[in-house]
Amino acid sequence: MKIKVFLGLIFLIFSMFLYVSDMTAEYEPYTQLSLPEGAKTRLNKGWVREIAYSPDSTLLAVASSIGIWIYDAQTGEEHNLLTGHLEPISSVEFSPDGQTLASGSRDKTVRLWDVSTGNPIHTLKGHLGPVRSVSFSPDGQTLASGSSDKTVRLWDVNTGNPIHTLRIGHTTSPVYIYSVSFSPDGRTLASGSDDKTIRLWDVNTGNLIRTLIGHSDVVWSMSFSPDGQTLASGSRDKTISLWDVSTGNPIRTLLIGQSHVHIYSMSFSPDGRTLASGSDDKTIRLWDVNTNHPIRTLTGHTDAVYNVSFSPDGRTLASGSGDKTIRLWDVNTGNSIRTLTGHTQAVTSVSFSPDGQTLASGIYQQIFLRDVNTGTALRTLTGHTLGVKSVSFSPDGQTLASGGFGNHGIRLWDVSTGNLLHSLLAAGIQSVSFSSDGQTLASGTYQKIRLWDVSTGTSIGTLTGHGDVVWSVSFSPDRQTLASGSGDNTIRLWNMNTGTVLRTLTGHTWDVRSVSFSPDGQTLASGSYKEIRLWDVSTGTSIGTLTGHTNAVYSVSFSSDGQTLASGSGDNTIRLWDVNTGNPLRTLTGHTDAVWSVSFSPDSDTLSSGSSDGTILLWTLARAD
DSSP states (O other): OOOOBOOOOOOOOOOTTOOOOGGGGGSOGGGGTTOOTTEEEEESOOOEEEEEEOTTSSEEEEEESSSEEEEETTTOOEEEEEOOOSSOEEEEEEOTTSSEEEEEETTSOEEEEETTTOOEEEEEOOOSSOEEEEEEOTTSSEEEEEETBSEEEEEETTTOOEEEEEEOOOSSSOBOEEEEEEOTTSSEEEEEETTSEEEEEETTTOOEEEEEEOOSSOEEEEEEOTTSSEEEEEETTSEEEEEETTTOOEEEEEEOSOTTOOEEEEEEOTTSSEEEEEETTSOEEEEETTTOOEEEEEOOOSSOEEEEEEOTTSSEEEEEETTSOEEEEETTTOOEEEEEOOOOOOEEEEEEOTTSSEEEEEETTEEEEEETTTOOEEEEEEOOSSOEEEEEEOTTSSEEEEEESSSBOEEEEETTTOOEEEEEOBOSOOEEEEOTTSSEEEEEOEEEEEEEETTTTEEEEEEEEEEEEEEEEEEOTTSSEEEEEETTSOEEEEETTTTEEEEEEOOOSSOOOEEEEOTTSSEEEEEOEEEEEEEETTTOOEEEEEEEEEEEEEEEEEOTTSSEEEEEETTSEEEEEETTTOOEEEEEEOOSSOEEEEEEOTTSSEEEEEETTSOEEEEEOSOOO
C-alpha cells in the first residue's frame, strides 16, 4: 500500500462580527496557516493518519485530523495546510506527475487539490461512509477510493466523475475497506478490508478477478511490488503475506516473532528488494524480499507505527506513529534523520489562568502550559498514566489541578515550577473544580463526588446520591453550593456546609455532560444531548432551553459579565448564546471533530476550544472598532 499522510481542511465560515487580532504575528508561523475566520491562532497540528512523498521527493503530505499538512521533505518546514474537509482525513496520495493531491476523509468525500496553489480542484461525492484509502492509477487518470460503505469507487481525475462502483457484496455491516492499491500496469486494483480478504479487480470492467483468502483478521495495508508480480498484505493477525498476483496463491508469510504485534502498514522500496512494515510494537522492520529475513529494525518511536512510506529514490523512509511524531530515516543505515513534531492526540480540556496569561490543556497523559500571547509552550506536566479529562486553575493561579483515569487520578501542580505538589488516590476522574477560596477541590467520578483539602491533598468528604457517572462539577462563586451533572440525567445542587442535597434538577433526557455557574451565582447552565438548559439556582426551576446543536453538548462556559454563554459540542461547533434572551449569537466552525472543552479568558475577549481533532483554537471575540 502506498502510505500517505494527509492533512484535513478547515474551510468553514464564521461570524461577520469577529476579527483577527494583530497579535497573531507573535505566534509560530504554522499556527497561522489556514485559520478559520475569527480564530487568531491554532495550537497543535492535529493527529496523523497517513504520509505520502511527492514523486520528486521534495514534499511530504500528511493526512491529519484537521487537514493536509505539506512539509518540505528536506528541512521539515511547514509549507501549507490544506483545509476544506469537514472531518478528519484518513488518506492522501500524490498523482504520478506530482501536480495533484488526493485526500479521503471521514466526511465521506474525496478531494483533489492543486499542489502548487493548494486550491481544491474537485470534490468527489457518492460514498455513504467514511473514505479510508485513496490511490492513483499509474497514468494518473483514475483515482480509486475505499470506504466503510462496502464499496470501492473509481473516478475520472480530470472531470471528477465516477467510472465504476465495485461492491464487496457481503451482508455484514459495515465492511471497512482499509486499503486500495493499483498494480504498476494500472490494470488491476487490490482492496483489503475487515472481512479478512483481499480482492483483485479488473480496472477496465470493474469485475472481480479473484479473492485472496488466508488472513484471519483485518487487512490493514497492501503494497504491490514494482514489477507487479507480488502483492504484500499486512494484517491484524500479526502476519505479512506475500501473494502471487497472477494466480492468487500465497507465496510465503513473514512472521514478526511476537504474539502481540499487529501490522498496520507496509511499503515496497522502489527497487522491489526491500519491504518496510510498521507495527504496534513501536518499531519499523525492513525485510529482504528475496530471503524473507529482516534486514534491520528501526527504533525510536514510543508508540505504534501506523504509517511507513519510501521516498521515490528509495533512500529515505517516512513513518508516522501514535507518539504524535513523524520520523524520517536513512534506509541504508537505519539512522533517524529528522523528527517532525507538533501533532497531538485529542484535547480533552482547556482552562485559562485567572490572569489570562497562561492556557492549560489536557492531552492524553500530559498537561501543557502555554503563554497565551506568544503561543509558546512554557512547560509540560507529566505523570498521569492514563487520559487527562479535566484541568482547572486555583483562583490565585498558583496551583493547577488535573483529573483523569488511573489510580492517582488527581494531581496538584505548582504552576510556576511545574512541580508536582500532591498526587491524590482517586480513579476515573471526569471533572475537577476549585472552590472560590482555593481551599477545596471537588472531583467527579462514578456515582460520587469527592472533596479534597488542597493544602494537604487529603480527602475531607464524599457526596453520594447520583446513580451514574458524575461528568461535571462546579462550585458557585460564593463556594456555598456545588453543582454536579451526571449520566443519570440529573443535576444536583449540594449544600457545602452540610454535604446534603439542596435540590435535584430534572428535565434532561440524556447525560448531563457539563454544568457551570454564572459569575453572580444566580444562574446555572447545563449541557446535554442537543440542548442546554438555564436554571434559576434559588428555586431550581428551568428558565430557558437553548437548542441548535445537533449532537451532545460537552462543555458550557459563561463570559465574565455573565451575558454570553459558550458551548462546545460533538457536532464539531462552538455556539455563543445571549443569556438574557436565549438567542444564538453566532456559531464558530473550524474544528473537524468533537469540541470537548471551551473556556473564556478573564476579559472574555478570547475563547479557547479544545477538540478531538487534536488542536486548540483561540478565537477573538471583541468586536472591531
